[in-house]
Amino acid sequence: MTFEEIFAQLRALGSEQTRAIYLRHGFGTNTFGVSYAHLGQLKKQLVGRGKDKAHAHHVAQQLWQSGNFDARTLATMVADAQQLTPAEAEAWAADVRNHSLADALAGLVAGTGFAWAQAEAWMQAPDEYRQRLGYALLSRLAQQDATAPDAVFEPYIVRIEQQLQQAPNRAKEGMNGALLALGGRSEALRRRVEEAADRIGPVSIDHGDTACQTPAIRPYLAKMWARKTVKA
Structure with missing residues (x-):
């Protein structure tokens, strides 16, 4: 799946109830309010047996760059730790505000x-x-x-x-x-x-x-x- 397809699913899966919870917890306003259960389902579409780790990591990079809380959380779930570099980890860390x-x-x-x-x-x-x-x-x-x-x-x-x-x-x-x-x-x-x-x-x-x-x-x-x- 492409970044565009995953991001569209994130947008569709968001709920105002979950978004309100995330806002109270200080996760920022740039969130759709996607539950962790739904994030887990999206993860399965990108990683697992037989999946292309390089593609998943590339999508993770795009998800992180979107700035959206749900997308960034999913990025940490599908990125490949073996492809992550110290410089990239530090760059992502600079964006963390919750x-x-x-x-x-x-x-x-x-x-x-x-x-x-x-x-x-x-x-x-x-x-x-x-x-x-x-x-x-x-x-x-x-x-x-x-x-x-x-x-x-x-x-x-x-x-x-x-x-x-x-x-x-x-x-x-x-x-x-x-x-x-x-x-x-x-x-x-x-x-x-x-x-x-x-x-x-x-x-x-x-x-x-x-x-x-x-x-x-x-x-x-x-x-x-x-x-x-x-x-x-």
Whole structure:
């Protein structure tokens, strides 16, 4: 399918109800309000077994360039991580102005060979959404990189403890999410994260005109590990 065909479908699949939700969450006015279920259906039309990855990545580039929130979210779902370059990832990051798109782009970059270096660069960036990207990417790596030892993640717990309360709002949320991801990786990291969370204290995040709440570290990890025990 071509970019024009996909974009026309995005326009047709949008709803005012979903658009209103996206507006409340701060995703910007350039959105059709396409549900994630519909985005998943469109993804299947572009990627999967037997699909042309080069074509899908080209369409993803066009979707991103459109500036539309729904199109950019879909772009992160269909782009090929192996074709994404550091320069392209950085160019896309420069366009990110909301936390949902930051998390979606982090999910794409997590599959690249430069994910660790990119996470470090974004975590040290001065602006809110690159920081959010960095910590969202760290969360993905904590969940997906089975080869990394706990020692690799420990310095990030120290950094987050030192910086979280002074961080910009959505970067702070990303840091809190990273602690949860790290605390779910191993029992040893869980103890380190919980000790750090006790010293950090309550975390206040402005979620705007939504019902979203900030998860507290210890109760969240207790539930997470209880589910792990049941599954085991």
